Amino acid sequence: MTANPEDPGATMSTRRLLHAYLTEAKYECLRLLRSPAFAGPFLGLPVLLYLLFGVLLFGDALGKDPKAALFLFMGFATFGVMGPGMFGFGITIATERERGLFALKRALPMPPAAALLAKLAMSILFVAIIMVTMVAAEPLGHLKLTAAQLAGMSAVNILGAAPFGAIGLFIGTWASAKAAPALVNLLYLPMIYLSGFLIPMPKSLEWIERLSPAFHLHQLALRAIGAPNVGLPLAHVAVLAAVTVVLTALAVRRLARVG
């Protein structure tokens, strides 16, 4: 019988393979855009909070303090990177696992990693949307960043979607659909406050910041616009890359074993 793996019936052309990856990504994005109650908060919150604090409430004071105005703007931009990956990956993967969808896709000939790459594409697209909203809000916040600075900051933050996607992926592959939102929040909320990008940490507690991937991304984004930053850029990249690779590897291993 047809036990030959080279049988043309079982080989995918590169064009078909690419089409499979793109189709998976297209429907992943479409699904999240169709759930505004789920995607809305992490898409809209960063710019809304920035407008509330940076423009409406403290706009006048910040107008006299360009350093603080920049700190707030860059802080909310980093905050915007965290949501799509942590929530978008974490909760959707936990839910899909519980629905048996991952098992079905493992049984079907879905190209390896298509589901994960689709989710990564989704979180990159969503971070890009958030960056567009932040860039649009920037002139309201008494800032005078150049187009190159805004492009640099956006590029760093869009790449920053990967480590947060890996964190979400890791949680989503271990937690049940019920536990995932709580676990994501348990990490997400302290990370907002303890990474020093919205509220500066006291000197004695600065070591805590360095444990957070958000701190390292924030420093890279500051560097991209030429603002004062701490630490070696290569060290920040190394931390973010390590988080991405290690957590993705652990999650992929678990997905392959238990679905």
Next chain:
Amino acid sequence: MNNNCLAELKGVTKRFGAVVALDGLDLEVRPGELLALLGPNGAGKTTAISLMLGLLQPERGTARLYGQSPLRVEARRRIGVMMQEVSPAPDLRVREQIDLVASYYPNPARPEVVMEMTHLTPLARRYYGKLSNGQKRQVQFAMAVCGRPKLMFLDEPTVGLDVQAREAMWATLRQLVGDGGSIVLTTHYLEEAEALADRVVVLAKGRVLAAGSVSEMRALVVRTRIRCVSTLAVEQVGAWPGVGSVTRDGPRLEITATNAEAVVRQLLAADEDLQELEVRRAGLAEVFTELTQEDTK
């Protein structure tokens, strides 16, 4: 590996904790056949399918799909799958669900063709989450056939379907087998196996209890079922030679017999008022009950 089979389990043992789900199971799927896996809950039907799909790994023995490990995506490109307890994304439309799964295959059918074949065209733009349970099963069936696979694994495909939809799915399954496809089907509905299967494998406690064509399975248990309206006592009839079991259902007696002719003669002689006499060969249901009961004794 037998060159003439598409999927194969050989001496497969699988445990879940202390529970032995499969106990040295041998099973093969041949080209062009519809194989029905029957068995009570917990018999190991879904476990057997999961092993052939590579979702589970055997502790002992081997699982092969087209002569390869089922973990190889090349092997899985020739199969279609419909599983139990799977809910695809509720926020994708019917056509989109089919389009997505079709993208995994080298040479799929167009979603429109698949929807026509599975009677889903009127539902094309409906969100999956808004469908009835029966309609959801139909979409899952469409997802299983859209890649034009040579071999399909269907785990309880007609659960939740109304009679009309079930008949329509049966017709499609017959057509697929007629076109040279092979299907492995697990079912609780014995009439489904009886209506469709070329070969039946009865599983219980992770082992094959019996395997063969529907008529071979019937012949395994050479019993006949006799029904009639009679006032004769159950105990009296039960004592006659050739009578297996007797039960009363209102005015009716239900008798299973190994020697139907003799029992019918005796019935007519003993009860002149006997009415509505009905004699038929045991169906798969009786065979199945008897086989699985014998196994648990």
